[in-house]
Amino acid sequence: MESSDIRNDLTEILVTEEQINNKLRELAAQIDADYAGKDLLLVGVLKGAVMVMADLSRALTQHVQIDWMAVSSYGASTKSSGVVQIRKDLDTDIAGRHVLIVEDIIDSGLTLSWLLDNFAARGAASIEVCALLRKPEAAKVEIDCRYVGFDIPNDFVVGYGLDFAERYRNLRDVAVLAPHVYA
Ligand SMILES: O=P(O)(O)OC[C@H]1O[C@H](OP(=O)(O)OP(=O)(O)O)[C@H](O)[C@@H]1O
Ligand code: HPA
Numbered sequence: 001m002e003s004s005d006i007r008n009d010l011t012e013i014l015v016t017e018e019q020i021n022n023k024l025r026e027l028a029a030q031i032d033a034d035y036a037g038k039d040l041l042l043v044g045v046l047k048g049a050v051m052v053m054a055d056l057s058r059a060l061t062q063h064v065q066i067d068w069m070a071v072s073s074y075g076a077s078t079k080s081s082g083v084v085q086i087r088k089d090l091d092t093d094i095a096g097r098h099v100l101i102v103e104d105i106i107d108s109g110l111t112l113s114w115l116l117d118n119f120a121a122r123g124a125a126s127i128e129v130c131a132l133l134r135k136p137e138a139a140k141v142e143i144d145c146r147y148v149g150f151d152i153p154n155d156f157v158v159g160y161g162l163d164f165a166e167r168y169r170n171l172r173d174v175a176v177l178a179p180h181v182y183a
């Protein structure tokens, strides 16, 4: 019978809940300093960025607005299809706005590369990226990411918002998914 304990599907905890919390506080302090006196719009990329947005935004001390964009390119696979689909567009007109895109992970970089082009075309005053995780060895395009939490190896990871086939998002840590789960 399939086990209901998520931890049996993991090979290694890569980043603990505590490490995530500490890092997000550090990044929030930098963001507070960098955007002092500016009107900041945080844009979270659904669904993976939900946890990062919840914790990062609450670590900020300044006023911010929050909006969401839903895009998807992985589906039920561990490889990007390379095709980014909008599932939900922004509610906000970002022309003239200072936008900080909040992401869980930069893997191939294809999602963010597409989003950065898309947002630039809408006339934002500035666009920066905050990503909790980045896989330098997996990059297919280079993303200029101002706020990075952790560089991690090129393994498929889950937890803290990151899924495989819509599961594991509720794990509190970031962990490597055991290959037997998707092989
Ligand atoms: O750098 P890339 O190779 O493009 O991968 C990163 C993107 O992939 C994941 O989203 P996904 O498409 O799985 O949607 P989800 O957030 O709903 O899980 C993740 O949340 C990032 O948005
Ligand atoms: O390693 C990953 N895990 C989960 N979702 C992802 N989307 C891109 N890379 C990943």
Ligand SMILES: [Mg+2]
Binding pocket: 048, 074, 075, 162, 163, 164
């Ligand atoms: Mg996903």
